[in-house]
Amino acid sequence: MPKSLHSKRHLMIAAALAEQRRLKGMSQAQVAKAFGRYQPFIANIESGERRIDLVELLDIAAIIDLDVEALLRRLRQLPSMD
Structure with a gap:
């Protein structure tokens, strides 16, 4: 079984967060500040380095207006083992 940190599903989550953040017109630093963290925290999530x-x-x-339900539907379409 692959490590979930580098699974297709995990990478899809990271990519969805980064894409929606950009569409919202926010920087990683802005999201991090709204979340109460520093920019590297968001960068590590988006790069797949952090779960x-x-x-x-x-x-x-909620900060970036990402539709989590839609993301979950896309995730369910991927095989659970990759």
Whole structure:
């Protein structure tokens, strides 16, 4: 079984966060500040270097207006083992 940190699903989450942040017109630093963290925290999530837990995902999604339900539907279309 692959490590989930580098799975297709994890990379999809990271890419969705980065894409939506850009679409929202926010920098990593702006998202980090709204989240109460520093910019490298967001950079590490977006680059796939750091896992994001569900609570963090929901909180960051609220900041950048990411539709988590739509993201979950896309994630469910991928095989669970990659």
